[in-house]
Amino acid sequence: MHPPDSQKISQEEVKKLAKLCKFDLAAEEVDKFSRLLTDTLGYIAVLDELDTDDVAETYQVTGNKNVFMGQNHPITTLSKAEALANAAEQVDGLFATKAVL
């Protein structure tokens, strides 16, 4: 199954997507992902067969609206030590990150 010729995810687009997703790809991966993601678009193309002009989106199925944490619910939070326990690096009781600026 193949998408229309106009709908391909090019190698350039794969590189942009990887940048958006914040990981690097090896050169051979770029080509492979371009082919696989383009193939996937082919499977998705069947959605166009259905008329959805007057149909609303369903983002969730429970019908819940404006759910807030109950007022009487005891809020427990992690201690500083617990929160830091899985950190790759910490400095003076804080998470250490790479320099932003």
Next chain:
Amino acid sequence: MKKLNELTIKEAIAGLGSGEFTSVELVSACYEQIARFDSSIRAFVTIVPKAVALAKAQEADDLIIAQGSSAFETKKLLGIPYACKDNFCTKGVETTAASNILKGFLPPYESTVTKKLMEAGAILLGKTNMDAFAHGSSTETSDFFVTKNPWDETRVAGGSSGGSTAAVALHMCVFAIGSETAGSIRGPASWCGVVGLKPTYGAVSRYGVIAMASSTDSPGPITKTVGDAGYVLDVIGGHDQLDATSAAKVSKSPVKDIKDVVLGVPKSYFASDLQQEVNDAVRSSIAAFERLGAKIVGVDLLDPKYSIAVYTVIQRAEVSSNLARYDGIRFGHARPSFGFEAKKRMMLGAYALSAGYYDQFYAKAQKVRTLLIRDFEKAFDTVDLFVAPTMPVTALKLGGSQTSPIFGELMDMLLAPSSIAGLPAVSVPVGNDAKHLPIGLQLIGPMFSEEQILAVASIFERKRPGA
């Protein structure tokens, strides 16, 4: 006579309550089975130290001695050993979702499901293998190793809850916990020949479950019998303030007798590419339901190919959002540690959510989801439950998941529609093919119809030929 580790939950409770055997003996039997088979099947990614589990078993035994079988009234799973899929956070027990990026992660809190099991007295034996982050239907995309099918080690267990279903099938535990986004409980349950219950979306809390596709993720039990599945659901289900999508009010219809039940057979689920033996086994089971008094009607549902497309878009979009939190700073390793499958899914999700493509893919998929839900709702005006094959084929050979970029979706074709609509469903074993591989049948019902689904499945389990 059955070995202790082969017992169902109900049998184990009866034996523990009457003093026939102890929880220490039951837990030990499971560890012996794990030691015997797990080096080849590889169901577990983490095994709880035996001494830790035995200490809990001893506490259970002490309570049973003090209170007798009434101890089970307040602690419904007292002394019962279980295995849990590795995407449930278990405080102080390594939780990785079978991914390299979470290797070494020790959750600082407990998921609601495992907390409820702990409070009910169940004893955790270990965390089971899965497709990394549950991205798959074979357990082959685990970043660690593949779980093999207990019925044929050259075949996959299925996924993504393949470790849990293999562990139950091989009696390494009395029951297990899995999670399903679109087929991840029912699919591997079918391929491993056990019972897998995917509850209504929102019926079981997602708190502390490593998120995959948040709008369809549903934790559920994997058991040896239908009765056990309902029993575990009673323990793990219910409203949870810690999960905003948890169902607060549930209106349940009274359970109908099998003679008053109308079973719908979705014609499009019996397409030509169904394995002949699967078709035959499910058809003969449908005939058995009819003999038991159920009314059988053919129903036209939307072709499952649309559900696959909807699921592919929504799942990838939600994955790209959910996996964005892995920054390698607060927990976990750096983002290059993501496996191939996770990267592929995140990129397609980012694409589908991008300005310019959002309406074409994401919004369109959510609209077709509405059509799928309406399709089911209309059908439930005339039928009580649907009956269909769980998987189109029996367990595939190892390596089979590499045949298509959406292998999982194709395998889960008969499971995706109900998942997208949030419906409950159970897969039960109904026989084997010529290679002795298990075949599964699923019953799907309206939201919160678990009791009805399990009642019908349970009668069938007791009365089907050869059972």
